[in-house]
Amino acid sequence: MAFNDYTGGRFVIRRTNPVTFRMGPFMDENDGKTVLTGLTISNSDVRLSKNDGAFGAMAGAAAITHDENGWYVVTLASADTGTQGNLLVAIHMTGALPVWRFFEVDDAGPS
Secondary structure (H helix, E strand, O other), rough: EEOOOOOEEEEEOOOOEEEEEEEEEEEOOOOOOOEEEOOOOOHHHHHHHHOOOOEEEOOOOOOOOEOOOEEEEEEEHHHOOOOOEEEEEEOOOOEOOOOEEEEEEOOOOOO
């Protein structure tokens, strides 16, 4: 499932549905403008905070791949979207500025 509802700075996704989206752009931490296209991002590098709780690793096992211009494709599994409320997805790779995205997980989100 791709998310398709945007409200107030965060995307709404349906609880317990897998979701695929892009994270980025990843930029060099030294100059803040050079796009990073060759990062190796593992699932343990993707940190989730569910409903404002402590950060933990994502459960999804899908490979994280570069799309273009420093944007990487991430897929969250049903277990990653199983908690209703705020969902913060954050990635901070060595040599890159941190990247994050906010979601709202709801039973009434788009299917």
